[in-house]
Amino acid sequence: MDQQHDPYDEPTADELVERHRNIHSSSTTPPTPKRPPLTVMKRGNSIVSSVDSCSSPICTFGRDYVYSLHQNVKSSLLYGKNNVTVTISPDGPPLKGYLSLHQNSPGNVTVKWTPNQLMHSSSQPSSASYEHHACDNNWLWRHTLNISINDIIYVHIHQYG
Secondary structure, eight states: OOOOOOOOOOOOHHHHHHHHHHHHOOOSOOOOOOOOOOOOEEEEEEEEEHHOOOOOHHHHHHHHHHHHHHHHSSEEEEEEEEEEEEEEETOOOOEEEEEEEEEETTTTEEEEEEEEHHHHHHOOOSOOOOHHHHHHHHHHHHHHHEEEGOOOOOOOOOOOO
16 A cells, blocks of 8 residues: 655654754844834824834833733734724723734633723823823723633624624
8 A cells, every 4th residue: 555645744853953954054034023013103184103102111011011912922813803892881981992812722712802092002192190091091901801711601792883
């Protein structure tokens, strides 16, 4: 019986060593970044540079931390959608935010939602004082979602427009 080569067979150790040598010996160009940095934000009819509006280490750290909640090496982004409205309570204001589904490991999917104000707060200029801004962020952080799909029993969804 003639045996065909299965493309899903694991390579031998010699093949792996040879690949490693070829990749690292021929690579003279620096690696490209996985995603370009956010540098310009359009708001209405004006364009604001995020570097100019918030270049302090605190703002950069905050923005990077929020982005890392949705884009990191520990989980694969399956789906992402911006401006998803969530109603916190029947009498509370609806909030728009970024909804994403992540696969952390096979069979382990997580739903995450973060208010848009947190996603963009560190890149938008603010006329409010730091204490007032921090208080608003604390309120917003209490409304972020990070839920395992196994814990969800029911979801009520409406589509507008």
